[in-house]
Amino acid sequence: MVSNITVEKPHTAEELAATLRDAAAAGKAITPVGGRMASGIGGVLERCDIELHTGRLDRVLEYSPADMVVSVEAGITREEVADALKRNQQFLPFEAVPIEGHTIGGLLATGLTGPLRLRYGSPRDFLIGIRVALPDGSLASAGGRVVKNVSGYDMMKLHYGAMGTLGVIVAASFKVFPFPLGQMMVGSSGSWDDATRALALPLPPVSLELFSDGRVQAHFFGSPDAVEAMGRELGWRSISAAESIEHRMAAPQRWARITVPRSRLRDVLEGLPETTSWWASPGVGIADWSFDDADAVIAARKTAEAAGGSLVLMAAPDDVKKKVGAWGTPPPTLDVMRRLKDAFDPHHVLNPGRFVV
């Protein structure tokens, strides 16, 4: 990568779009930067001339607690949004990751989800509007600020998970959720059977994680009576919020995400080398795996893909990424993805090399 990188920190969406237009017209390669927490995800950047930081786009644009919708700029952090919402006992179900600084734009661009996906789906499901700066300098909007607003093509979903290769997200609107009246976190040193039992409860957990060392953790939301009843039925010990997120403090140097149909997750994880560790959301079919070498990744990816899923590198040294590739076997939609890339970013200046196309 070229070492002479210019850093731009625009104050407004319009300024960001103009910077993007000028850079694209000059054929410069541009990398959008949020909190830089997830810059290891994806392929090795082929080049980067300009880093376009979103950190100064950090305002809550509009918040209507009664309508349960919020619009924010993309550079605002997850914890700043959480602070704004909690005064009204509302929240966005992004995980409580104990490391501050992840931006809303970065979360949407990476499309990553955590264990709360079991109850709330992915942010894709509660994202209701988006505003994106495109390399031609225009600002495109899709969706809106009300919950029922989509007709025709749902263009905003294109930018979700596109790793900043189709445009730079400058703002987004979300449906928000009420805090539960009661919640409880419990854990056991159990097994897959314990996880299955918890998932089958009349009030299922909002998140359930199983670890390679056999631990299981479940988090319940509901009325105080109901969550206590679930805790009693399981008979597991109470765990603290700190204990429940301890594993998410670690950012392993070599880390992959395995996504398969739920029914196949156990087989895939049981095939991983015993010397490595993982944690999984069995109710969702996703596991994070701290792997050791490239050959193990190749073998695990083969199993995951044969099970109808995928294995994506979240963090890995460049030589490992180059050897095994970040994304795996290209999907059958590759040709459509190429055409979309050509339409949105004809000169391929946005994050070249990071995504599949």
Ligand SMILES: Cc1cc2nc3c(=O)[nH]c(=O)nc-3n(C[C@H](O)[C@H](O)[C@H](O)COP(=O)(O)OP(=O)(O)OC[C@H]3O[C@@H](n4cnc5c(N)ncnc54)[C@H](O)[C@@H]3O)c2cc1C
């Ligand atoms: C230790 C650790 C634990 C984590 N645990 C969880 C978890 O439990 N649940 C969960 O959901 N996520 C989790 N994540 C993922 C993480 O929260 C998100 O992917 C992260 O918030 C990305 O935000 P960022 O601002 O740091 O992005 P950056 O690292 O700055 O950017 C990531 C990518 O997105 C692009 N990008 C950034 N901003 C924009 C923008 N505005 N428009 C277009 N493209 C953009 C960048 O070019 C880059 O390719 C975890 C990450 C780490 C490191």
